[in-house]
Amino acid sequence: MPAGDREIDMWKLRDIISPFYAWKRAFEKPFTIRKPLVEREGPPLYRGFHTNDLGKCIGCGSCEEICQNAAIDMRRAAGIEPAHGDSGLRPVIDYGRCCWCALCVDICPTTSLAMSNRYNWISETGEDWVFTPGIDDGGWNEDELGYRRAECAWLLDPSEQKMPVIAPDERRKNFEEMALGYGGDEAVKEAVRCLDCGLCIEACPTHMDVPSYIRAIRDGDLDEGLRLLYDTNPFSESCGRICTAKCQDACALGHLGEPIMIRWLKRYITDNTLDRRHAVLGT
Ligand code: SF4
Ligand code: SF4
The missing domain is CATH 3.30.70.3270 (Alpha-Beta Plaits)
Known part of the structure; x- marks a missing residue:
């Protein structure tokens, strides 16, 4: 018999025998477990409900x-x-x-x-x-073994950009404003920390659209920022310096680090659009 024909016959034989191998497995102890009927605890840090x-x-x-x-x-x-x-x-x-x-x-x-x-x-x-986690209880609300964010793994910078100020020795010699105001880099770094949650809008007595004017700083569009400020607050320039900043008390970032310095960002917009304020606002 030619070698090629012998090989074909071997394959036919295997086709006939192989179903019996499969049936043999049916009488063995199963390797799988009867999930999900058998409860098995997830390992620590498992990402469950x-x-x-x-x-x-x-x-x-x-x-x-x-x-x-x-x-x-x-x-x-x-x-x-x-x-x-x-x-x-x-x-x-x-x-x-x-x-x-x-x-x-x-x-x-x-x-x-x-x-x-x-x-x-x-x-x-x-x-x-x-x-609704915390309300609809599937029996795991009190479970503390699953995943939670590590203290060091913070997606946003929890620290504010510090306001540059005149040195104390210099300050004694004049009546200049002590806080110098953010530069462009500082303002953008502070603006990118914003979570855009809008809790500050409710907290502001005039409901200024804070997330939008912060976004304008991030996008480098200070004219748009100025328009947004004066939409709801004709005293934006003063408020950028002396407001009690209730918005900052409500800032979500304040729960873990320092809140967004909203007042300083407002001041950054007004200070850096002085030369074209009337043109932008049409006043
Ligand atoms: S962000 Fe949260 S809710 Fe959305 S897919 Fe990831 S784990 Fe699920
Ligand atoms: S604090 Fe904010 S991010 Fe955290 S669960 Fe509540 S709504 Fe979501």
């Missing part, structure tokens, strides 16, 4: 903003009223969308949002996969 300390959460929405899968929706939570520095909203998470990346945990300025090491949840109803 979220937990949220509702007393610490300020409803800043940074978790919603950073989520690349649009899995988070900020909604009013029963029994939580808006207050100074707290929008009253809380994150609701759709686990049909979540990919467990934990960016929301890493950005949370209050560290209220964390993850449990629980991953078992059985339900055939789609709505059951949308939870």
